[in-house]
Amino acid sequence: MLNFSELYPVSNEIRQAQLLDGLWRFQFDPQEAGEKEQWAARGLPAPISMPVPASFADVFTEAWQRDYCGDFWYETDVYAQEIRPGQRYFIRFGSVTHRCRVYMNGVPAAEHEGGFLPVVAEVTALLRPGRNLLSVKANNELNETSIPCGTVLRRADGSKQAAGYFDFFNYSGIHRSVCLVRTPEEAIQDYDLTYRLEENRAFINYSVDAEGDYGVCVELRDRDGALVASAQGKTGELIVENPRLWQVRNAYLYTLTVLLKKGAQTVDRYDGKIGIRTVAIENEKILVNGQPVYLKGFGKHEDADIIGRGFSYAVAKRDFECMKWLNANCFRTSHYPYAEEWYRMADEEGFLIIDEVPGVGMMRSIANFLASGAGKSNGFFGDCPDVNLLLKNHKAAVEEMIRRDKNHPSVLGWSIFNEAETITQASHDYFAPLFDLAREIDPQHRPVTGVLEKTSSLDRCQCYPLMDFICLNRYYGWYISGGDLKGAEAQFIEEMDQWAEKNLRVPFVFTEFGTDTLDTLHKLPSVMWSQEYQSEYMDMNFSVFDRYAFVQGELAWNFADFQTGQGVFRVNGNKKGLFTRARQPKDAAYTMKKRWEVK
Numbered sequence: 001m002l003n004f005s006e007l008y009p010v011s012n013e014i015r016q017a018q019l020l021d022g023l024w025r026f027q028f029d030p031q032e033a034g035e036k037e038q039w040a041a042r043g044l045p046a047p048i049s050m051p052v053p054a055s056f057a058d059v060f061t062e063a064w065q066r067d068y069c070g071d072f073w074y075e076t077d078v079y080a081q082e083i084r085p086g087q088r089y090f091i092r093f094g095s096v097t098h099r100c101r102v103y104m105n106g107v108p109a110a111e112h113e114g115g116f117l118p119v120v121a122e123v124t125a126l127l128r129p130g131r132n133l134l135s136v137k138a139n140n141e142l143n144e145t146s147i148p149c150g151t152v153l154r155r156a157d158g159s160k161q162a163a164g165y166f167d168f169f170n171y172s173g174i175h176r177s178v179c180l181v182r183t184p185e186e187a188i189q190d191y192d193l194t195y196r197l198e199e200n201r202a203f204i205n206y207s208v209d210a211e212g213d214y215g216v217c218v219e220l221r222d223r224d225g226a227l228v229a230s231a232q233g234k235t236g237e238l239i240v241e242n243p244r245l246w247q248v249r250n251a252y253l254y255t256l257t258v259l260l261k262k263g264a265q266t267v268d269r270y271d272g273k274i275g276i277r278t279v280a281i282e283n284e285k286i287l288v289n290g291q292p293v294y295l296k297g298f299g300k301h302e303d304a305d306i307i308g309r310g311f312s313y314a315v316a317k318r319d320f321e322c323m324k325w326l327n328a329n330c331f332r333t334s335h336y337p338y339a340e341e342w343y344r345m346a347d348e349e350g351f352l353i354i355d356e357v358p359g360v361g362m363m364r365s366i367a368n369f370l371a372s373g374a375g376k377s378n379g380f381f382g383d384c385p386d387v388n389l390l391l392k393n394h395k396a397a398v399e400e401m402i403r404r405d406k407n408h409p410s411v412l413g414w415s416i417f418n419e420a421e422t423i424t425q426a427s428h429d430y431f432a433p434l435f436d437l438a439r440e441i442d443p444q445h446r447p448v449t450g451v452l453e454k455t456s457s458l459d460r461c462q463c464y465p466l467m468d469f470i471c472l473n474r475y476y477g478w479y480i481s482g483g484d485l486k487g488a489e490a491q492f493i494e495e496m497d498q499w500a501e502k503n504l505r506v507p508f509v510f511t512e513f514g515t516d517t518l519d520t521l522h523k524l525p526s527v528m529w530s531q532e533y534q535s536e537y538m539d540m541n542f543s544v545f546d547r548y549a550f551v552q553g554e555l556a557w558n559f560a561d562f563q564t565g566q567g568v569f570r571v572n573g574n575k576k577g578l579f580t581r582a583r584q585p586k587d588a589a590y591t592m593k594k595r596w597e598v599k
Contacts, residue, residue, distance in 0.1 A: 026050030029071040040135040041106025055171035055308025069160035094176020116336040140172035149361035165361030171309035186212030192443040202243035215261040246275025251350035275409025295553025297330035303562035311339040327596035335360035346410035359417035380421040419453040428462040473512035509553035514576040531587040
């Protein structure tokens with residue numbers, strides 16, 4: 001079966017990608033009646049309109065709709081003017097959160113577990129000329145075998161409530177674009193690339209996965225369209241003289257064209273943008289093209305007013321412009337793979353990405369940020385109700401993420417988890433095969449990491465030896481010794497001295513540090529939540545980072561304020577952004593900008 005979820009949909013003289021975004025029909029299904037009543041074949045009985053892509057939560061004005069947990073349905077009409085013989089047809093969703101079953105004309109076409117990677121349904125045998133009914137049954141419940149992890153509670157009225165073991169809102173729906181894709185019956189499925197640089201030459205080894213007994217031609221063209229290298233065969237090497245390298249914040253992209261040939265006839269064609277660059281870890285340094293790079297940027301969320309986690313080019317463009325204004329060069333896709341358009345834009349802008357699988361919530365606390373501050377944790381993997389199913393879902397997400405994103409020059413490395421329980425032997429036994437899998441399936445063998453919170457201290461953590469570079473989330477001065485920056489600094493230095501004594505000879509990156517800050521609050525002298533305190537907190541952290549040569553990156557938490565569930569520790573969301581949710585700078589953004597001009 002053709003599995004082309006790796007390939008971003010394109011249209012050319014052979015392939016066609018028809019965008020299906022717009023207003024779809026939508027209905028909640030709290031009684032789980034949809035399948036019994038055959039909604040997929042008969043149509044939704046009482047639908048409302050719903051934008052795609054978008055989260056459904058924030059378009060509503062009623063709390064029960066915003067907070068809905070359970071089954072829900074989407075449907076739309078797909079028109080096919082003709083069904084061409086010798087062609088295959090697919091519906092490709094950028095994602096459906098958190099799981100779904102896809103129907104075409106009432107017939108099941110695909111199922112998928114996981115809400116942040118593509119869902120591909122082949123509909124060749126189900127599509128008919130004229131009007132077709134495309135239906136999606138989705139579900140946004142959380143459990144301890146899904147990633148992210150969580151549970152479902154029951155309210156007093158009997159309705160379900162999603163309770164994530166994580167600190168961001170459980171946005172749900174069809175968050176990314178949907179396409180009807182047409183390809184040849186035997187087609188290009190995927191390609192792998194590796195790079196080697198020698199003096200004034202670049203060597204690009206490629207491997208093409210294509211069906212059928214056809215010839216393969218691979219061509220590389222520069223930005224002006226001039227042919228700079230070509231080769232024949234499903235595997236081979238492209239040699240580029242005097243290459244323009246993809247550099248951090250100075251990107252150069254070539255166009256790679258893969259042609260499937262039958263004699264002189266082109267059977268299939270796929271074009272993709274690539275950047276020639278290498279990534280490596282050497283002792284305490286992160287190297288791009290053999291040169292050290294210090295990571296400056298953010299943990300982020302796909303989060304914006306009204307659209308929730310739905311992808312928007314306008315929001316993404318504004319985010320990149322804000323990050324460039326700050327002189328940033330990197331972000332982490334906390335805590336899940338983002339829409340593919342983010343990576344394509346990062347390729348163009350020269351940003352590095354730490355690509356993170358949705359391995360978050362692997363600690364039974366809805367407020368891990370408090371548990372970490374108190375140094376408390378519990379065993380998660382040793383008493384998970386079905387750890388083998390959790391591991392299966394986690395492996396699938398790692399594999400799908402790497403297959404999808406492996407050819408992006410922006411992707412620096414892979415993050416296998418965020419703030420998981422890592423202090424038991426069971427946690428090591430759980431994560432070790434995931435690290436092995438990532439290293440096995442990435443043709444470029446990028447570095448692999450995970451993100452440790454305070455409980456995962458040097459003397460307790462069982463998993464940091466698995467990592468090629470170590471990522472730390474630390475909140476000295478906020479969750480630890482909040483309001484006492486001098487005391488917090490002393491505690492921070494004490495911990496870092498312990499790491500330094502270990503002499504691990506690997507880079508450390510701070511992937512979270514920050515304070516909740518109200519953009520309206522000013523206080524002299526500073527207090528927690530004031531803009532002055534956020535700036536002073538940042539300066540304290542910078543002074544600690546600069547004491548240790550092995551610290552090779554600082555990704556502040558968070559780029560912008562974002563929505564969370566309700567609670568006494570959150571004022572309409574998490575306010576740790578350097579920018580407001582409307583993408584306007586707080587005072588600390590200027591503190592960061594000044595530092596990153598010279599760092």
